[in-house]
Amino acid sequence: MTSAPHAPAPDPSPDLSNTSASDPASPLARLTAPHGVRPALLALALGTFTIGTGEFGMMGVLPEFARSLNITLEQGSLVISAYALGVVVGAPVIAVLGARLARRTLLMAMLGLFVIGNVGTVLATSLPAILVMRFITGLPHGVYFGVGALAGATLVDRSHRGRAVGQVLGGIMIATVIGAPLATFVSDHVGWKAVYAALAVLGTLCLLGVGWFLPRDMPDRSANPLTELTVFRSPQVLLTLLTAAVGFGGLFGIYTFLTSALADVTHLSAGSITLYQVVWGLGMVGGNAVGSAMIDRNLDRTTIWSLAASTVFMVAFSFFMPDRLPLLVLCFLVPAASIILSPAMQTRLMDWAGRAQTLAASLNHAAFNLANAFGAWFAGQLVGLWGLTTIGWGGALLSAGGLGIYLITIALARRHQPPTA
Numbered sequence: 001m002t003s004a005p006h007a008p009a010p011d012p013s014p015d016l017s018n019t020s021a022s023d024p025a026s027p028l029a030r031l032t033a034p035h036g037v038r039p040a041l042l043a044l045a046l047g048t049f050t051i052g053t054g055e056f057g058m059m060g061v062l063p064e065f066a067r068s069l070n071i072t073l074e075q076g077s078l079v080i081s082a083y084a085l086g087v088v089v090g091a092p093v094i095a096v097l098g099a100r101l102a103r104r105t106l107l108m109a110m111l112g113l114f115v116i117g118n119v120g121t122v123l124a125t126s127l128p129a130i131l132v133m134r135f136i137t138g139l140p141h142g143v144y145f146g147v148g149a150l151a152g153a154t155l156v157d158r159s160h161r162g163r164a165v166g167q168v169l170g171g172i173m174i175a176t177v178i179g180a181p182l183a184t185f186v187s188d189h190v191g192w193k194a195v196y197a198a199l200a201v202l203g204t205l206c207l208l209g210v211g212w213f214l215p216r217d218m219p220d221r222s223a224n225p226l227t228e229l230t231v232f233r234s235p236q237v238l239l240t241l242l243t244a245a246v247g248f249g250g251l252f253g254i255y256t257f258l259t260s261a262l263a264d265v266t267h268l269s270a271g272s273i274t275l276y277q278v279v280w281g282l283g284m285v286g287g288n289a290v291g292s293a294m295i296d297r298n299l300d301r302t303t304i305w306s307l308a309a310s311t312v313f314m315v316a317f318s319f320f321m322p323d324r325l326p327l328l329v330l331c332f333l334v335p336a337a338s339i340i341l342s343p344a345m346q347t348r349l350m351d352w353a354g355r356a357q358t359l360a361a362s363l364n365h366a367a368f369n370l371a372n373a374f375g376a377w378f379a380g381q382l383v384g385l386w387g388l389t390t391i392g393w394g395g396a397l398l399s400a401g402g403l404g405i406y407l408i409t410i411a412l413a414r415r416h417q418p419p420t421a
Contacts, residue, residue: 043209048171053179060184086138091366110140111207146361166292177281231356247402249375250395283335291340306340307403318392351418
């Protein structure tokens with residue numbers, strides 16, 4: 001099965017030399033980082049780490065948050081929904097409105113909005129006000145991740161885009177291993193507001209870092225909202241987004257009930273559950289690193305492998321749930337295989353979005369948040385009907401669905417040439 005044209009990487013190490021693109025007007029024109037490519041990618045990754053910690057951190061902060069406001073956990077969980085709604089709304093709206101902005105400017109604006117949302121969260125004193133602030137904080141999420149990935153891809157040559165995108169998005173994987181547990185610790189010992197005050201400070205540092213290390217790219221004066229909206233006319237873009245929205249739902253469904261399954265089915269202690277969660281996060285980090293290099297060699301085969309392996313590992317997850325050692329291994333393999341879909345779909349959109357790169361990249365993260373919402377809901381329905389041992393089967397069904405959609409996608413792609421190839 002052949003992929004859309006992707007130049008093979010003759011050298012396994014990334015080409016980090018600063019050379020200009022031959023077509024500076026292209027949405028994916030090669031840019032020169034003023035202080036080197038590695039610091040620029042690190043600055044972008046620090047931003048995804050900070051925003052990712054803000055997203056996943058609330059899950060661990062939730063008990064202290066609900067207790068301090070004297071509300072139930074169910075009421076408190078509305079802040080997670082408010083943030084997700086902000087992501088889904090903000091990704092397309094801001095991407096369209098910011099079509100004429102330079103990417104560096106747009107990224108700095110998104111980090112500024114993130115800081116404002118977190119400061120507002122700290123200052124708010126009632127649940128409705130906090131919900132508004134969490135919605136505002138979620139608005140820049142999709143645009144920062146999408147445009148950050150695009151900015152990272154323009155710093156290296158085409159044959160190493162996958163690795164550059166993986167490095168930028170790797171920040172959110174590290175957030176699940178370090179950021180979210182640290183947020184829980186700070187919330188338990190200092191208070192939940194200290195978490196968001198720290199995120200506001202870290203967000204400010206990210207803003208300064210992006211401003212210092214990223215190249216001053218030129219805004220696309222020819223761009224307009226109608227140009228960005230043309231992305232909705234591309235079946236390949238829509239099918240790629242649908243692959244992400246369905247295929248990634250299984251991972252979120254399992255992760256939502258992971259703690260409950262480890263406690264009630266595997267019968268682990270609190271300390272052991274933490275170990276399994278750390279292994280899960282390490283699986284995301286490892287899968288992202290290895291998968292990003294695989295994408296540079298053959299994007300389609302990597303995506304097919306990711307979805308097929310996820311399906312198998314998720315079935316095994318349900319089958320071995322009562323057995324501690326096999327489940328520990330699967331807590332690494334399930335996220336390692338699944339997470340590859342994130343940089344893969346982000347990279348594929350670069351090929352098919354034409355000049356609507358900003359909106360397409362931002363919609364990718366809206367699609368993943370839809371996967372989060374639907375995957376958690378679907379797993380919840382299965383748990384309610386047949387118990388926690390079904391979450392792996394449900395995840396496998398969604399991964400297999402994503403695989404089916406992607407096979408149709410690449411079959412249709414053979415008839416057309418990617419507009420940005």
